[in-house]
Amino acid sequence: MANIAVQRIKREFKEVVKSDEAAKSMIHLDMGSSENMMELTGTISGPPDTPYAGGTYILDIRIPETYPFNPPKVKFNTKIWHPNISSATGAICLDILKDQWAAAMTLRTVLLSLQALLASPEPDDPQDAVVAKQFKENPDIFFQTATHWTQAYAKGSTPVPEYSDKVTQLMGMGFEEHKARVALSNNNWNVECATENLLS
Amino acid sequence: MLIPLTKISVDAIVNAANKNLSNGAGVALAIAKEAGKQYQRECDDLVKKNGKIAVSKNVVTKSHKLQKTCKHVINAVGPDWADYTDKEDALKDLALTVENVLETAVTMNMTSVAMPPISSGIFGFPKEACAWMYSKGVLDFTWKGSHGQLKEVILVDVQDSTILDMTFQYLSKISNNGATIQIKDVLKSLPKEQPLRGAEGGTARADKSERKSVKASTNTTDRLCSHTMEKGADIFNFRNSVEVLVYTADIIRLPNVDILVTPESRSFKGEGILARKIAETAGKDYTKERRKLEGQPRQSGEILITIAGNLKFQKIFHVIMSRFDDRGPPNDTQLNQFKTLIKDVIQRANDLNVKKTKLKSIAMPLLGTGHIRDQWLLTAIGGAVFDGIYRYSKSAKTSVKEIHLVNINEETTSAIRKIFLSEATEKGNLAIIDDDDESDNSCVVCMEPMDQPVALRNCGHQFCRDCILDYFSRKPSCPMCNTMYGKLYGDQPVDATANVYLDKSSLPGHEGHGTFIIDYDIPDGRQNDQHPNPGMSYRGFRRRAYLPDTEEGQTVLHLLREAFNQGLIFTIGYSRTTGKDNVLTWNDIHHKTRKEGGPQRFGYPDPEYIPRVKEELAAKGIR
Numbered sequence: 171m172a173n174i175a176v177q178r179i180k181r182e183f184k185e186v187v188k189s190d191e192a193a194k195s196m197i198h199l200d201m202g203s204s205e206n207m208m209e210l211t212g213t214i215s216g217p218p219d220t221p222y223a224g225g226t227y228i229l230d231i232r233i234p235e236t237y238p239f240n241p242p243k244v245k246f247n248t249k250i251w252h253p254n255i256s257s258a259t260g261a262i263c264l265d266i267l268k269d270q271w272a273a274a275m276t277l278r279t280v281l282l283s284l285q286a287l288l289a290s291p292e293p294d295d296p297q298d299a300v301v302a303k304q305f306k307e308n309p310d311i312f313f314q315t316a317t318h319w320t321q322a323y324a325k326g327s328t329p330v331p332e333y334s335d336k337v338t339q340l341m342g343m344g345f346e347e348h349k350a351r352v353a354l355s356n357n358n359w360n361v362e363c364a365t366e367n368l369l370s
Numbered sequence: 371m372l373i374p375l376t377k378i379s380v381d382a383i384v385n386a387a388n389k390n391l392s393n394g395a396g397v398a399l400a401i402a403k404e405a406g407k408q409y410q411r412e413c414d415d416l417v418k419k420n421g422k423i424a425v426s427k428n429v430v431t432k433s434h435k436l437q438k439t440c441k442h443v444i445n446a447v448g449p450d451w452a453d454y455t456d457k458e459d460a461l462k463d464l465a466l467t468v469e470n471v472l473e474t475a476v477t478m479n480m481t482s483v484a485m486p487p488i489s490s491g492i493f494g495f496p497k498e499a500c501a502w503m504y505s506k507g508v509l510d511f512t513w514k515g516s517h518g519q520l521k522e523v524i525l526v527d528v529q530d531s532t533i534l535d536m537t538f539q540y541l542s543k544i545s546n547n548g549a550t551i552q553i554k555d556v557l558k559s560l561p562k563e564q565p566l567r568g569a570e571g572g573t574a575r576a577d578k579s580e581r582k583s584v585k586a587s588t589n590t591t592d593r594l595c596s597h598t599m600e601k602g603a604d605i606f607n608f609r610n611s612v613e614v615l616v617y618t619a620d621i622i623r624l625p626n627v628d629i630l631v632t633p634e635s636r637s638f639k640g641e642g643i644l645a646r647k648i649a650e651t652a653g654k655d656y657t658k659e660r661r662k663l664e665g666q667p668r669q670s671g672e673i674l675i676t677i678a679g680n681l682k683f684q685k686i687f688h689v690i691m692s693r694f695d696d697r698g699p700p701n702d703t704q705l706n707q708f709k710t711l712i713k714d715v716i717q718r719a720n721d722l723n724v725k726k727t728k729l730k731s732i733a734m735p736l737l738g739t740g741h742i743r744d745q746w747l748l749t750a751i752g753g754a755v756f757d758g759i760y761r762y763s764k765s766a767k768t769s770v771k772e773i774h775l776v777n778i779n780e781e782t783t784s785a786i787r788k789i790f791l792s793e794a795t796e797k798g799n800l801a802i803i804d805d806d807d808e809s810d811n812s813c814v815v816c817m818e819p820m821d822q823p824v825a826l827r828n829c830g831h832q833f834c835r836d837c838i839l840d841y842f843s844r845k846p847s848c849p850m851c852n853t854m855y856g857k858l859y860g861d862q863p864v865d866a867t868a869n870v871y872l873d874k875s876s877l878p879g880h881e882g883h884g885t886f887i888i889d890y891d892i893p894d895g896r897q898n899d900q901h902p903n904p905g906m907s908y909r910g911f912r913r914r915a916y917l918p919d920t921e922e923g924q925t926v927l928h929l930l931r932e933a934f935n936q937g938l939i940f941t942i943g944y945s946r947t948t949g950k951d952n953v954l955t956w957n958d959i960h961h962k963t964r965k966e967g968g969p970q971r972f973g974y975p976d977p978e979y980i981p982r983v984k985e986e987l988a989a990k991g992i993r
C-alpha cells in the first residue's frame with residue numbers, strides 16, 4: 171500500500187481510539203487480522219430513539235491503495251433493515267462514500283456519518299428500494315421491522331413478538347429462518363404473500 | 371457606461387446581492403423589481419436549500435422577466451466594508467468577488483457580462499477602493515489561463531461614472547506596464563477622510579473560518595504556472611523560472627534559439643523528417659561531426675550533441691527515442707520515461723552551462739509523434755511534455771530559461787496549446803504561500819505538518835504542494851470542500867459508444883413533445899490501471915435511456931453528452947442493482963431506462979427526475 175495511505179490509517183486509528191465517541195463506546199475500530207491495515211473492522215452502536223437503539227453494527231472497511239484520494243469501501247457486516255443499506259449485501263448508499271468523499275474526512279467521520287445515517291434515513295436516494303417504499307408508505311411497519319431485525323441480528327433487546335411468531339410459523343413450514351424473515355419483511359409481514367414469495 | 375443595468379443586452383447581469391439574496395436595496399432592488407416575483411422566489415428557494423451565500427461567492431439564477439436583457443443573473447455577494455477590522459481583507463474579498471463572477475461566467479460558457487460596482491452602495495466601500503479592486507479582479511482574471519467564451523465584460527453604474535472612470539484609468543495604467551495591483555499599495559493610497567465605518571473595534575460579524583480561508587487564497591507570492599499571449603505565441607511561465615513558448619513555425623529557421631532538439635531512432639541514421647531537413651541545410655562541418663557518431667546502435671534516452679553548422683543554433687541535441695504509435699494508448703511506464711526524457715534534455719543543456727557555454731533557449735517539436743492525429747494520444751503526450759518541463763522547473767538552478775515548442779502545422783500547435791492551457795489552469799489554481807506563514811498547520815491529505823504549502827485559488831484551502839498535485843492528478847477538486855478546479859474524468863471504458871435518436875412518440879408527463887432515445891453500447895473488456903482490479907475481465911452491455919425533447923430535456927442531453935465524453939456515465943465496481951462487485955455499472959448519474967412505470971420502475975412520469983439528474987451531474991462538475 172502506498173506510504174501515505176499507511177501513514178494516514180495509523181493516525182486515523184489513533185484518532186478513533188482517543189475520541190470522545192470511542193470513550194462513550196459509540197464507535198470502535200479494530201485492526202482485524204490483516205497486517206497491512208488494508209482491511210479494518212468498525213463498530214457503531216445504534217443511535218437512541220431509533221429502531222436501531224441497543225444494536226451493535228459491525229462494518230467491513232477496506233482501504234483502497236489510493237486512500238485518501240479515494241474513499242474507503244465500507245459495508246455493513248451485520249444485517250440491517252434501512253432504506254440506504256442493502257438488506258441483502260450490506261452495501262451502503264451514502265454520498266461521502268462516493269463522489270462527495272473529500273480527503274479531509276477520516277475513518278472517525280465516516281463512522282459518525284454512518285451512525286447519523288441510521289438516525290436519519292434518506293428514502294429518496296435508496297439503496298434498498300423495497301425498504302425505502304415501506305419506509306414511505308408504511309412507516310409503522312418499517313419501524314417494527316427494523317426493530318425486529320435489530321433484535322435478530324444486532325443483539326438488540328427490544329422484541330417484536332408478533333413478528334417473531336410469524337417467522338417461527340414459516341420456519342415450522344420448513345423455511346430457513348433468515349429467508350423467512352426477509353420474505354416477511356419484503357411483504358409487510360403478510361404471511362400468505364411471504365409464503366408465495368418463498369415458493370416462487 | 372452610464373445606463374441602467376437592466377437596460378442592456380448581455381448573457382448575464384451581475385446583481386450586487388447580500389448573503390440572503392433579499393434584494394432590498396440599490397442595484398439588487400432595481401434588478402428584483404424588473405425581474406419580477408418569480409426571480410425573487412428562485413432566490414429565496416436557493417437560500418432555503420443551500421443556505422446563505424458566503425462573501426465573495428455567487429449563485430446563478432434565471433433572469434425571468436429580464437429575459438430581453440439577459441439569460442441569467444449572477445448574484446454576487448461582495449464584502450461589507452464595516453464588517454472588517456482589517457481593511458486589507460475587505461479589499462481582497464472584493465477583488466475575489468469580481469474574479470469569481472468572471473470565473474462563473476466562464477464556467478457557464480457566457481460571452482458577455484455586465485457588472486455594477488459591487489460593494490460600493492450600502493456596503494460602504496470607498497469609491498477608490500472599489501475601482502482598484504474592480505481593476506484587480508479583472509486583471510487577475512485576464513492573467514489566468516482559460517477565459518472560455520467570455521469576450522466582453524461591461525462595467526456599468528447607474529448613479530455616476532466616478533468609479534467607472536477611475537477603473538478605466540487604473541486599468542489602462544496597469545495593463546500597459548504589466549504590473550499587478552498590490553493590495554497594500556491600494557490601502558495606502560486611499561484618502562484618509564473616507565468614512566471608515568466600524569474601523570475602530572470593528573464588528574467582525576462574518577464567519578471566522580470563512581475569513582481565514584479567503585485570506586490564504588490571496589496571500590500569494592508566486593504561481594506554479596501562468597499563461598499570457600505575446601506576438602502570436604502562447605507563453606506559459608513555470609514557477610517564474612522557465613518560460614515555454616508555443617507557436618507555429620519552421621523550426622530549423624528559428625533565428626534566436628540556442629539549441630535545436632531533434633528525435634532519432636536507435637539506429638541513428640538520420641531518417642526522420644527533421645533530421646533529413648537538418649542534413650540538407652546544416653552543411654559540411656555538421657555532416658562531418660555527425661558521421662563520427664553514426665555506425666553504432668544507440669540506447670533509448672541517449673542525447674547526442676553536435677554543432678549546428680549553417681543553422682543559427684549553437685548546438686543540436688539528437689535525442690534517441692522510440693516513436694509513439696497510434697495503435698493503442700501509451701502506458702504509464704512509457705509516458706513516465708518520456709517525461710524523464712524531456713526533463714533530461716533540458717537538464718543536459720543546463721548542465722553544459724556549468725562549463726563556460728551559455729545556452730539559454732531550446733526549441734523542440736512535439737517529440738515522438740510523427741503524423742499522429744489521434745487527439746487522445748496527443749493529449750497524453752502533450753501532458754507528458756508539460757510534466758517534464760514542470761519537473762525541470764522545480765530544480766534549483768535553471769539557467770535554460772526558454773523552451774520553444776514549435777511545430778510546422780497549426781493543428782499540432784493548437785493541440786499543444788489546448789493541453790498546456792488546461793494543465794496550466796490546473797496548476798495555476800495553486801498559489802505558493804510564504805513559508806513562515808502559519809507553517810504549524812498540518813495538511814489534511816497526509817496529516818503531516820505542511821511541506822511547501824500551497825493554497826487553492828478559489829476556496830483558499832492549504833495543502834503540501836506534492837499532496838495537492840497528486841490529488842489533482844486523480845480528481846481536480848479541493849480535498850477539503852470539493853470545490854472543482856478542472857474537469858473530472860471517469861473510468862468509463864474508452865470503447866463505450868453513445869448514439870442519440872429523436873422519436874416522435876411522447877413520454878408520460880411530457881405529452882406533445884418528442885423523445886430522445888440514447889443508446890449506449892459498451893463491449894466486453896478488461897479492467898485497466900484506473901480500475902479497481904486491473905486485468906480482470908468484465909461483461910459489456912447495451913443500455914437504452916429516454917429523455918423528453920423539451921427545453922429541459924435538451925439541456926440534460928447536452929450535459930449527459932459532456933459527462934459521457936469525460937467518461938463519467940459508467941464505471942466498474944459495485945452494482946447497486948445486482949449487488950455484484952467488479953461489474954460494469956451506472957456511475958451515479960441516473961437514467962430513465964423505461965418510458966413508463968414511474969420512478970419505481972425507472973420510468974416516466976417523474977417530475978423530480980430532471981432536477982435530480984442535473985444535481986447528480988453537477989456533483990461531478992458538469993453544469
Ligand SMILES: [Zn+2]
Nearest residue numbers: 813816834837
Ligand atoms: Zn500533505
Ligand SMILES: [Zn+2]
Nearest residue numbers: 829831848851
Ligand atoms: Zn477548499
